[in-house]
Each structure stands twice: as structure tokens, then as C-alpha cells.
Amino acid sequence: MLIKQVIGNIESHSLIKKDDRIVIAVSGGADSIALLYILLELRSQYTLHLSIAHLDHGLRNSSFDEAHSVALLAKSLKLPFYTRCENLLISGDKGIEERARNARYTFLNKCAIKFKANSIAVAHHANDQAETLLFNMIRGSGITGLAGILYKRSVSLSSSIQIIRPLLSLPKQELIDYLSDKKWIEDESNKDTSFTRNKIRIKLVPFLQKNFSSNILQSLNKITVRCQGIVNFMHCQADDCYEKTKTSLCSKTHLDEFIKKTLLFEVFDSEAFSNIPPEIIPFFLKKVLMLMQVDVSVYEHHYAMIEKLKGQLSGEVYLSKQVIICKKSQKIYIYQRKNIEYTSDQFTNKLCVNNTTFEFRKYYDDNYNRDVFTQIIDMDKLCLPLQIRTWNSSDLMKPLGAPGKKKIQKILKDIKLHEPFRHHIPIVVDDNNRVVWLVGVCIANSVRVTDKTLNKAMLHLL
Numbered sequence: 001m002l003i004k005q006v007i008g009n010i011e012s013h014s015l016i017k018k019d020d021r022i023v024i025a026v027s028g029g030a031d032s033i034a035l036l037y038i039l040l041e042l043r044s045q046y047t048l049h050l051s052i053a054h055l056d057h058g059l060r061n062s063s064f065d066e067a068h069s070v071a072l073l074a075k076s077l078k079l080p081f082y083t084r085c086e087n088l089l090i091s092g093d094k095g096i097e098e099r100a101r102n103a104r105y106t107f108l109n110k111c112a113i114k115f116k117a118n119s120i121a122v123a124h125h126a127n128d129q130a131e132t133l134l135f136n137m138i139r140g141s142g143i144t145g146l147a148g149i150l151y152k153r154s155v156s157l158s159s160s161i162q163i164i165r166p167l168l169s170l171p172k173q174e175l176i177d178y179l180s181d182k183k184w185i186e187d188e189s190n191k192d193t194s195f196t197r198n199k200i201r202i203k204l205v206p207f208l209q210k211n212f213s214s215n216i217l218q219s220l221n222k223i224t225v226r227c228q229g230i231v232n233f234m235h236c237q238a239d240d241c242y243e244k245t246k247t248s249l250c251s252k253t254h255l256d257e258f259i260k261k262t263l264l265f266e267v268f269d270s271e272a273f274s275n276i277p278p279e280i281i282p283f284f285l286k287k288v289l290m291l292m293q294v295d296v297s298v299y300e301h302h303y304a305m306i307e308k309l310k311g312q313l314s315g316e317v318y319l320s321k322q323v324i325i326c327k328k329s330q331k332i333y334i335y336q337r338k339n340i341e342y343t344s345d346q347f348t349n350k351l352c353v354n355n356t357t358f359e360f361r362k363y364y365d366d367n368y369n370r371d372v373f374t375q376i377i378d379m380d381k382l383c384l385p386l387q388i389r390t391w392n393s394s395d396l397m398k399p400l401g402a403p404g405k406k407k408i409q410k411i412l413k414d415i416k417l418h419e420p421f422r423h424h425i426p427i428v429v430d431d432n433n434r435v436v437w438l439v440g441v442c443i444a445n446s447v448r449v450t451d452k453t454l455n456k457a458m459l460h461l462l
Helices: 002-012 030-046 063-077 096-115 126-139 172-178 196-211 216-245 255-259 270-274 281-291 300-310 408-414
Strands: 021-025 049-056 081-085 119-121 152-154 162-164 265-269 315-318 323-328 331-336 350-353 356-362 374-378 387-389 427-429 435-438 456-461
Touching: 002 030, 002 172, 021 030, 021 096, 030 049, 030 063, 030 172, 049 063, 049 096, 063 081, 081 096, 096 119, 126 196, 126 216, 196 216, 216 270, 216 281, 265 270, 270 331, 281 300, 281 331, 300 315, 300 323, 374 435, 408 435
Parallel strands: 021 049, 021 119, 049 081, 119 162
Antiparallel strands: 152 162, 265 331, 315 323, 323 331, 350 356, 356 456, 374 456, 387 427, 427 435
């Protein structure tokens, strides 16, 4: 019955597929030992490749013996084994529980990369889910916190490795019953009520069971299931809002992808953004920050400031020192502030700078498929070699077809490119420090191709 329930979890939540490579987090306690043997039972059905990982947090005298015990078990099962010892007793800027959790998942991710794993299996069960819900309620969490632990999530914003929890619907007692003929280690720190989660498990849950409902764990798990449904709906709404509100930085829409090589950002129409309900904003912002691959905490006071920003003509909300939400000229910019400097060696053919490869070569084929990042110029009007650099306030150029010279900053302002993004557009200059190309925007009139051009050159991005 237990194995069938686990298979049901795997299938309904797409946790495992055939030929998956899985790192199993094994502490040596009953939960993780049960997870290990359950996945061993399912190994042939899913043709799984399994390994074991154990992190010694260095918090107890017995932790070395526990690591040794797990190592012997891995050896007896002929499974690859990864282990590491941390010294989390050294003080840090976060609580010991959070530091232990962060260290554990960092270690497991490294093991997964080494094992070339698709996923990391951890042994959270229904009791953990109920206790997490109570913990989050005490902290005043929103709907996402009330949704509790998820069956599956990515190990980090930029990783394809999944953390999976096949046992999440199973009560702990069923796991202990399953281990009737197997050994495990009782972690003595689980009895320490100075840790909030332990206090919830040892004191609060029994109190609720005795005085309110013997089925409190099942009831709490039902709440998380309902809240997860609401959270999924809110994410869908946020996705819809994202698609309806996103826009481009400026009139030259192709510059967005170029600037994203050096600056993380998203940009939205301010009127459409103002129409996003405040209940959706947390999910909208989570999506945006995930796309930007930015890990920053957003709190209630941030959401209040965002609601205030909606009604202003302009303004800024700082999510951190570097991550900013800015409203200006009917647009909402969300970006991670970053200074950029384009400085390159002189070149006459090909050069890579700031994740972009520039190529300069003689041009022969008039049928060449050109785009906005490809410019054909009069080679004889250049003084080689060329150089790529960041523009400064004194740089001038006469754009192709323009009546006169303009400062670079004025050209970028005229295309309505907001100031924080302007220096992410470099210039190409010749050996006389004359601007040849404002990349992706315009070439200089002085190097244009005419009827008298004898030698053409192509300047473009690869």
C-alpha cells in the first residue's frame, strides 16, 4: 500500500521518469532511510541510477558516527556515496537552522552536478508538511507560506536539477512501520525544543491533537493542498499579466536582447502595470525576478511602496541596494544596477568583449542577409585599427542622414532609452578616435557607402 501511494505521488506530480539519475539525501534517520529503501524498491521499475549523499553539519559529537554509518550502508548497497563535514558552530549572520539548511542544499546540489543527476530526493513527509504550515502561520506568512512544502522545485533559479519529495503525503508512522526490520539512527537534536520546528512537533502538535482534533495533521495537510491550488492559480494570473504588460526599452526594440548581455532587466507598460491587482503583484514580481535570475527578498513594505508607485508619475522602489523598480515616461523598469565598461584592444578582424563578438572584414556579397547589428561601410574612409569602448559625455557623431552632429547621449535620449541603460550601448571608433558606429543604433554619415565607394567593409556582431 505504501509503495503504491509513493508511485501515485511520483506519477501525479511528475517526480521521476525512466532512467533518471537521483541523489538521495540520507541523514541516517528513519525518514531518509525509508526513502532510500523505497527508491531501491522502485529502481527496476523506473531503471533508476541512485547515489547517496550525507552532510555532517558538525553540530554534535555523534555526527561523525552517523556519517560513518551511512557510508557503510552505501557500501553495502553498492551505491555511489558523497559526504562532507561542515562546521556550522562558527557564528554567521543567520540562525543555525537556516545556515544548516543552506549548507545542506548547497552540498546536495554539488553532489547532483558531480553525479550528473536529474534530481535530489529528500524525505519530507506529511508530518513535516503540517509542522511547516504551523511554523509559517506563526511567522505570519502569506498564501505561499500556507501552501507549505512543494512536491517538486528547482534547486536554484538557474538550475535544471529538481528537489523531489516522493513521501510528502505519507504520515511518519507509516514510514516507521515500513522500517520494521531495518535500522536507523535517532537524531538526538530532534528533541531539542530550543529549535522552533522541534517545539512545534514536540509541544504544539500533541497539544492540538489532544485538545482540538486527533486528525489535526490530516486537516493541516488538506489546507496546504488547497492553498497550493490557489498559489498555482495566482501564478497563472501573474503569467497572463506579464504577457500583457511587457514592452521594450525604447523605439529600437532590438536593443533589449543586446543590453541583456550586460544588464539584467524587465520593462513594462506603466498603465497596464497599474491595473495588476495587488494580490497578484507578489507572484508577478516573483516571476520577473526569476527570469532575471535575481535572488532578493521582497517584504510587505516593498509591496506597499509598489502600490504607491502605481499612482505616481515617476519614482523608485529599492528592493535592495542593486535591484530597483523605477517608473518613468509611462514605463516600469525592473533592473539590477550594474556599472559597465567597454574597453577593448584595437582590432582589424574579430574581437570578443563583454560576451559580444564583433567582426570587421571586407565585404563582397551584396546578397548577404543583413540585420540591425550588421553595417556595411566604406572601408577607405576608415583609419584602422578599430576599437570598442564606452562612450563619454563629450563623444559626438553625425548619424547617417542626419543634418549635423549630435552627442551620443542625445542620440540615445532621442530614441527614449532610459539613462541607466544607455552606457550598455558601446561605440566603435577608428584610430583617430572618430565614432564609426553606435552599436545597434546608427552608423556615422562619414563612413556611409556611396556610388564612389570602391572597397566595402562589414562591421557586425556574431
